[in-house]
Amino acid sequence: MENQMIRSLTFQDGNAENAMNFYLDIFDNSKIITVTRWGKDAPTTEGKIMQATFELDGNVFMCSDSPPIHAWDFTPAVSNYIECENEDELERLFSGLSENGKVMMPLNNYGFSQKFGFIEDQFGVSWQLNLK
Template identity: 50%
Template sequence: MTNITPFLMFQDKNAEEAMNFYTSLFKNSEVTSIVRYGPDVPGGDEGTVMLATFTLNGREFKCIDSSIRHQFDFTPSFSIYVDVETEEEIDHLYSKLAEGGMELMALGNHGFSRKFGWVNDKYGVSWQINLP
């Protein structure tokens, strides 16, 4: 079977911090594996994430700390879309993800759902949070 997994490349050596933040926000979420660069593993700074896997509400993601500084980074043209069940949940997630980030669409009723908001978090990852 073919697996399709979202993959996040962090350029500020904060992949582990981001994973821990994300998994703290969603139920049924955890960091499942981390392989780090070490003294005998060339290509990255010792201790940074060479490859990690985590789940958010059971959905698998992979991420790395890039050892190369690229001319591109995360963009809102690709976002993580989250449907929630309660107003309390959308309010909590939106406020936590917006801390230190940037609001792209204010949390509110935009006509296509009861409540919706779009933010870039403090790591640059884009999130659309929806209460259908």
């Protein structure tokens, strides 16, 4: 089996499942692969996600609800970069991911690409969307 790099998203606010379902609604060809939940004797709320894996259009992600609160969180310095096949896909993803989020760079031609946008979604995860 080939080694695969998997994006891992650690949520400190109990939003792992909400974020996963949000992304599944936005991306085509997406599915939940596995979900393991915290039990009743867990150091966090029972039923929260201990670890889940899911696929967004062929890309595997993991997410979890972290019981300890860390001194760090998501940062735009590390983001998910997506090469979109066409303008419709770019605009659909941009619209979906920016819902209740923060647009850091609106869709535009910035000289390095014909159309590009940068978003921090409502969960604090950053996405760069580029038209091939």
